[in-house]
Amino acid sequence: MDNIAGQKSALTWAVHISVAVLVVLWLFPTVGLFVSSFRTTDQISTGGWWKALFPAEQNLTIRAAGPDAQAEVDGLYVIEGQLFDAGKDATISAWGISSRAIDAFAPGDAAELRRGGTITVDEVGNYRLENTEAFSGNRGQRVFVTATTPPEFTFSNYNRVLFGGDASENMGRAFISTLTVTIPATIIPILIAAFAAYALAWMDFPGRALLIAIVVGLLVVPLQLALIPLLKLHLGIGIGKGYLGVWLAHTGFGLPLAIYLLRNYMVGLPRDIIENARVDGATDFQIFTKIILPLSFPALASFAIFQFLWTWNDLLVAKVFLIDATGQTTVMTNRIVEMLGTRGGNWEILATAGFVSMAVPLLVFFAMQKYLVRGLLAGSVK
Incomplete structure (x- = not known):
């Protein structure tokens, strides 16, 4: 009398549950691969694909503009710019100019450069380098930032x-x-x-x-x-x-x-x-x-x-x-x-x-x- 009309045996439920588990086990890596294929390198490095829809804190290394971009303003040599690409809404919580102390400064602080001058970085990534003498060298100053970035997806990986x-x-x-x-x-x-x-x-x-x-x-x-x-x-x-x-x-x-x-x-x-x-x-x-x-x-x-x-x-x-x-x-x-x-x-x-x-x-x-x-x-x- 276990299999009377309108009732399902325990074996039937066990089969249904087993199939559901197998489907989930199959879908989990497939969906993860699909989501990861639209994420950037920085986004992937912050965490698993299940965090793709949430803001993530990242440690980024960005190089400021080089000496070619400097201009003389009121007797000072100044280089100004934006650390992030256009349209990227990121918020900096800490930054530094050395890989040994990537969070040495808070947004708005000024850091002394090793070759003279100072650099200031604000919360949204705007930076300003100042020096009484002209900046020299071939590359810009390297800046380490700890920033919270919104979810980001791109088709550039497929391209x-x-x-x-x-x-x-x-x-x-x-x-x-x-x-x-x-x-x-x-x-x-x-x-x-x-x-x-x-x-x-x-x-x-x-x-x-x-x-x-x-x-x-x-x-x-x-x-x-x-x-x-x-x-x-x-x-x-x-x-x-x-x-x-x-x-x-x-x-x-x-x-x-x-x-x-x-x-x-x-x-x-x-x-x-x-x-x-x-x-x-x-x-x-x-x-x-x-x-x-x-x-x-x-x-x-x-x-x-x-x-x-x-x-x-x-x-x-x-x-x-x-x-x-x-x-x-x-x-x-x-x-x-x-x-x-x-x-x-x-x-x-x-x-x-x-x-x-x-x-x-x-x-x-x-x-x-x-x-x-x-x-x-x-x-x-x-």
């Missing part, structure tokens, strides 16, 4: 990552290269696997059971075992340094699962439909294209999601089979790895690059996720 001139940051070319690898590497195995799955499901020929057993066995073979032999083969026939080699590699590694998944789905389709079509004189090719393919769309979409995600996020196969010394065919995963080495301190750039890499798989998954469960359950029930 820098997608269209930046620095090759180590430019993800635009890597984005195109990744699409060039992923789309054919998703379509080719689907086409081949669909024909093979139909043959294994509905055509009688000697050795069919053995072929099915081989396909199942290939599912458990680690792809790492085939990397070096396959690369030697590709180099031997001249396709080891371009897109063709990586397309064929992804096709070979993805075919066992594709054939297994599609065959299980096709064998569960109503036999009467196929037999009636054969009675009406339809050939196997006509049955395949006019009946089987339309009915197998959930399974095709399910495998397409998996293959697209695996290929898009792949690093190992691209590293091995897409040999490129110029960087013209570098995929996004490899570009991010390179950025980790050259831009390890630029968290805003890394966050933006990471989210750009995630955006397309997220769109593909949410656009086709309704077919995912139907495809995965193919053949499991009758």
Whole structure:
């Protein structure tokens, strides 16, 4: 009597709670990466992404204008300016001119400069340097400020990552290269696997059971075992340094699962439909294209999601089979790895690059996720 109408069992509630926890665990880093991709370096250094909507206290190092900006006023040489960029509303609580005492002065205080003269900084960042003698040197005075800044978001990170001139940051070319690898590497195995799955499901020929057993066995073979032999083969026939080699590699590694998944789905389709079509004189090719393919769309979409995600996020196969010394065919995963080495301190750039890499798989998954469960359950029930 535990599962009477209108009541839910404890197991149902446990499942719902578990799913909710998993969703939160998945969303937490994804939202964090998205928010961080719009923050500046200074904002990221002040705290986690969950503080992005609140004012933050920062320790900043800013250099005042150089001697070229000085002017003579009433017998004094004066340099005036603003420490913060235009439109940046910040409030200074303390400042200093030495890294050993960054909070030595309060806003409005005057500090003695080491080379003579004084500097004054007010609460909103206006500064004034005065000296009885002309200022010399090539650079302006360095000022350390402790300031409270409002939330700040910018699109410059995306502009820098997608269209930046620095090759180590430019993800635009890597984005195109990744699409060039992923789309054919998703379509080719689907086409081949669909024909093979139909043959294994509905055509009688000697050795069919053995072929099915081989396909199942290939599912458990680690792809790492085939990397070096396959690369030697590709180099031997001249396709080891371009897109063709990586397309064929992804096709070979993805075919066992594709054939297994599609065959299980096709064998569960109503036999009467196929037999009636054969009675009406339809050939196997006509049955395949006019009946089987339309009915197998959930399974095709399910495998397409998996293959697209695996290929898009792949690093190992691209590293091995897409040999490129110029960087013209570098995929996004490899570009991010390179950025980790050259831009390890630029968290805003890394966050933006990471989210750009995630955006397309997220769109593909949410656009086709309704077919995912139907495809995965193919053949499991009758």
